[in-house]
Amino acid sequence: MEVGLVKRVDIDQEMQQSYLDYAMSVIVARALPDARDGLKPVQRRILYAMHDMGLGPDAGYRKSARIVGEVLGKYHPHGDVAVYEAMARLAQDFTMRYPLVDGQGNFGSIDGDPPAAMRYTEARLTRFAVDLLAQIDRNTVDFADNFDGTLREPTVLPAAIPNLLVNGANGIAVGMATNIPPHNLCEVVDALAFMLDEWERLDEIGVPDLMRFIKGPDFPTGGILLQNVEDGGLLAAYGSGKGRILIRGKVHAEDLGRGRTRLIITELPYQTNKTSLIERIAELVREGVLESISDLRDESDRQGMRIVIELKQGAEVETTIRTLYHRTPLQSTFGIILLALVDGEPRLLTLKQALRVFLEHRIVVVRRRSEYDLARARHRAHILEGLRVALKNLDEVIQLIRNAPDAEQARTRLMKRFKLSEIQAQAILDMQLRRLASLERKKIEEEYREVTAQIKALESLLASAKKIRLAVKEELLKMKEQYGDRRRTQIVTLEGETAIHQFLTADEMAPADKVWVGVMADGRVGRTAGEGLPATPALHCLRASTRAVLILANAQGQASALSVGALPVVERWQDGMPLHKASALSEGDRVVLALALEPDDPKTDRYLLTVTRNALVKKSSLEELPGPSAQKFTLVKVNPEDELLTGVVTEGQDEVLLLTAGGMAIRFSESEVRPMGLVAAGVLGMKLTEGDQVSGLVLNPQEKDILFACSDGTTGRIAGADFPLQGRYGQGVLATRVSRGAEVVGALGVQHQKEVLLHLSSQDVLVVPVSEIHRIKRGNKGTRLKLATPGKEILALTWMPAIETPTKPEGSVPSQRKSVRGKKVTEPSEILSSQETKKKKEINSSTAKGKPSSKVTARKATATSPESGKKVERPSATKGKASTKAAAQKTAPTSEKQEETEKTKITPSRSRKKDQGQPSASESSTRKKTAQAEKEQPVSSGKTATQPAEKKGKASKLQQKPLPMMDEAPETRRRRKPSDE
Known part of the structure; x- marks a missing residue:
């Protein structure tokens, strides 16, 4: 050993090497996570x-x-x-x-x-x-x-769980850093399962395919993630391993009345200090930047976060929130750096690479675990084989052991006599005497069979890479079931600052109020300010909260998701925003499906079932539907010669009934349609004859009446239980006979609904009570409505939106109702002119004397919608010559005096505010005479045209004016015998 030896080295090289050693030590042993366990x-x-x-x-x-x-x-x-x-x-x-x-x-x-x-x-x-x-x-x-x-x-x-992505990581090493955001476990597991299913073509899978499952980071503090499509957004970050995203806290406004508003912050951006945020807001108030704030306090407790910002009277709410986002930590930037250790070296990973490293780790873990279990099982089987030999030769084994001088000799003699291994012989010597009992011997045999079966299963598993991947997938799905939860962070894809502000003010700030959403046939869309309904019906009318996500789809299967709170507030549906401006759909697109999804509604094990005209049925999980976005997406792949018809939300095990234009129907279980992705086309649900197409979809028909309408005015109700349950892709059974040149235009499932709307080719809307649409047997023809104006056809069939009406107090006037807001709603009967009343009286009289007829005709009232001037009809029942006579009287010119009388009687009903329900003396007299005339003729069922029609609903401001006139629905009177006259 040399002592005192001094070695001369170059200081540059020494410092460089020492620094690299230190840097690698920090990188590997301190700052960076392992990509396998995170x-x-x-x-x-x-x-x-x-x-x-x-x-x-x-x-x-x-x-x-x-x-x-x-x-x-x-x-x-x-x-x-x-x-x-x-x-x-x-x-x-x-x-x-x-x-x-x-x-x-x-x-x-x-x-x-x-x-x-x-x-x-x-x-x-x-x-x-x-x-x-x-x-x-x-x-x-x-x-x-x-x-x-x-x-x-x-x-x-x-690591049975992909911890690197679900919990994220951050760390600063030497010359490098990592910042991996947390993600939702359900989404990550779904992506991993998809990769395992497509393992053979893994190289073809790209980041966009994985982002169908992993929508983006899911922070523990919630908040809103804003990705800008101009810089690639999350796709660029996941595709390169680096990127930037904006995170915002959640803010909404509470109206205090008298022009006062308070802002409530309920969620903060990830890694944002709440105290620092409050201090920063207070600092901006002192500096005069936020002059609109009058008070600031923290009301957070065990129930959750609540930072209250009181605003001064008349303060601009939108401006205040924008300032909070841009000048405080309420909005922050998160830089994504997917840097982790792979094989002991730092590597920048894409989303696909990070998932693949974990899967390869799990495959190795499962293989090593199986090899370990197999070795133990073989060892145990080897011992059990020796015990079985001893139990079969029990007397000889006992005698051999008794005659042996010591344990070593006994083990050697056992090995030599029965050809046992040293392990087996030692196990026999170690066996307790109680194992010699008959029951214990059976246990040994049973254990041997179980161990043998385990060995075969493990050998089969290790021999197949596919089975190992399947085992990995099953374990991941088990973790998802055990720990999976809903997404906390809302993801919004935006284009430009304008879209950011629009989303902010319309969705984040709006309280979760219940409103009505309407989509007109011309594509205009809007919502009400409260629970009151505009008078003119819309083609699609939905009840939703301002926090709901509205899904609109066109006939080509393209859809757009938008926030209900972001829709324009209208008092008339005609004032709605054009479809191409309110959503990502194109100008001229026809909306065939409108669906509102509440944020609190469960999405797990719930599906959207869609059907096309050519009977292609597809079921997609609600979890796959995106949140509000400025980009449209594919809801269902529709062939060029086909069209999307409609869709319904299902529970996964419901029953479905398809009704065709030719009157055929099939009822089958939803479970026969497996869940598919959004871009799938679906499977055939029914065999269609040449030229036929699907026109209606009813969910759980066995519990409902199937109400249908044909283009020629034929309607009917058929018990859903009359349709047999069949397998998918059958021809079905005949539901109703359809006249030549006509077709079934729609079908609805009736349970508790009161009225339906028939949308006519003249752009009029016919209101028909469900109770007055006749029940028929399956295979029969429905009752035909003869419309007042020739050439009209029914184009669509929808429900009349129903609003709960408060109980009418005793002693109130029948024609006087109050909405939830307390505003009186004029009954349609109040705007009947005296001429119309006389006509009805003459019609009733002529019907009593006239020839009976099997046809039912419908006639519209003269009143029109105060919004659009379009006439809204309610059919009434007449017979035979009465129809001709009524038509003749309708076209006959009236005298000037008669016209003057009409004006006198109609005008007060339009201008009445406080006493709309009180009829004039002349109207009362006319109604009594009409009622007397009606008593003289026998009627099987239904109301007369002079009775006030029952209409449920809460009134908007415009409903202080008279409602659109709607006559009675058709009814079939019994044939009169000559003796009745």
């Missing part, structure tokens, strides 16, 4: 030390100081502060999407409070962390010596 060395050592201490989720809590000492003394030769801070971070639910440590005591807060001293707090593992460590004792991972060579520690955890 943990840094200190985190892995904390979890393994707690596992060694038996601190599972069912065990008691142990002092944090005790845990830190265990980690320092055995595995991590660094400072105690660093270890405790790392452990505290693993316990913070506002930092970790799925916490790994269950802490008891103060482990810090979102206000920036530091954890209490380690001598005060206690901790144990969560169940999520246990699954990261599961099967670590079955040779699933490699172990290495600890810092002093006295113990062994794992180099990586088995």
Whole structure:
């Protein structure tokens, strides 16, 4: 050994090498996580030390100081502060999407409070962390010596959960850094399952395919993630490993009345300090930047976060919120850097690479675990084989052992006599005498059969890479079922700052009020300010909250998702915004499906079932539907010669009835249609004859009446139970006979609904009570409505929106109703002119004397919609010559005096405000005479035209004017006999 030897080296080279050694030590041993389990060395050592201490989720809590000492003394030769801070971070639910440590005591807060001293707090593992460590004792991972060579520690955890992506990571190394956002476990597992299913063509899968499942980061603090499509958004970040996204807190406004408003902050951006945010807002108020704020306070409690910002009277809410976003931490930028260790080296990963590294790790873990289990099973089978030999030759074995001078000789003689191995012979010598009992002998035989079956299963598993991948997938789906939860962070794809502000003011600030959403036939879309309905019906009318997501789809299967709160508020549906401006759909698109999804409604195991004209049925999970976005998406792939008809939300096990234009129908179980992706076309649900097409879809028909309408005015109701349950893709059965040249235009399932709307080719709308549409037997023809104006056809069939009407107080005038807002609504009967009343009287008289007829005719009232001037009809029943006579009287000129009388009687009903329900003396007299005339003729059922028609609904401001006139629905009177006259 040379002493005092001095070696001369170049200082530049020495410093360079020493710095690189230090840098790599920091990179590998401190700052960066492993891509396989998503943990840094200190985190892995904390979890393994707690596992060694038996601190599972069912065990008691142990002092944090005790845990830190265990980690320092055995595995991590660094400072105690660093270890405790790392452990505290693993316990913070506002930092970790799925916490790994269950802490008891103060482990810090979102206000920036530091954890209490380690001598005060206690901790144990969560169940999520246990699954990261599961099967670590079955040779699933490699172990290495600890810092002093006295113990062994794992180099990586088995990690049954993709922890790198679901919990994220951040760290600053030397010359590099990582910043991986957390994600939703359900989305990540779905992407992993997709990759396993497509493993043979994995190279063809790209990041866009994976983003069908992984929508984006899902932060534990919620908030709103804004991605800008101009810079590529999340697609660019996941495709390159680097990117930037905007995160915003959630803010909504509460109206206090008298021009006062308060803003409520309920969620913050990830890693934002709440105290710092409040201090920054207060600073801006002092500087005069936020002059509209009068008070600021923190009302957060155990129920959740609530920062209240009181605004001055008349303050601009939108301007205030924009300032908060741009001048405070309420909006922050998150830089994505997917940097992790792969094979001990730092590597910038794409989303696909990060998922693939985890899957390859899990495949290795499952293979090593299976090999370990197989070796143990073979070892046990080997011993059981020896015991079976001993039990079959029990007397000889006992005699041989008794005659042997010692155990060594006994083992040798057993091995020689029965050709046993040393292990088997030793097991026989170690066997207890109680195992010689008959029951114990049967247990040995049963155990041997079980072990043999296990060996075959493990050998089969190890011989097939496909089976190993299937085992990995099953375990991942189990983790999803156990720990999966809903997404917390809302993702919004935007284009430009204008779209950001529009989304902000319309959706984030709006309270969750219940409103009506309407889509007109010409594509205009809008919503009401409250629960009142405009008088003119819309083609699609939905009840939803302002927080709901509205899905609009055109006939080509393209759809747009937009926030209900972002729709323009209208008092008339005609004033709505054009479709191409309100959504991502194109100008001229025809909306065939309108669907409102509430944010709190469950989406798991719920589906959107769509059908096309050519009977292609497709079922997609509601979880696949995107949130509000400025871009359209494919809801269903529709062939060029086909069209999307409609869609319904299902529970996965419902029944479906398809009705065709030719009157055929088929009823089958929804379970026969497997779930598919959005871009799929679907499967055939019915065999169509040449020239036929699907015209109606009814969900769970067995519980309803099937109400249909034909283009020629034929309607009817058929019991849903009359349609037999068949297999999918059958010809079906005859539902109704359809006249030549006509076709079924729609079908609805009736349960408790009161009225339906028939949309006519003249752009009029006919209101028909359900009770007056006749029930018919399946296969029969419906009752035909003869419309007043020749040439009209029915184009569509929809429900009349129903609003709950308050109970009418005793003694109130029948024609006087109050809406929820307390505004009176004029009955349609009040705007009947005296001429119309006389005509009805003459019609009734002529019907009593006239010839009976089997046809039912419909006639419209003279009143028109106050919004558009379009006539809205309600059919009334007449017969035979009465129809001709009524038509003749309708075209006959009236005298000037008669016209003057009409004006006199109609005008007061339009201008009445407080006493709309009180009829004039002349009207009362006319109604009494009409009622007397009606008593003289026998009528089987239904109301007369002079009776006030019942209309449910809450009134908007425009409903202070008379409602559009709608006559009675058709009814079939019984044939009169000559003796009746």
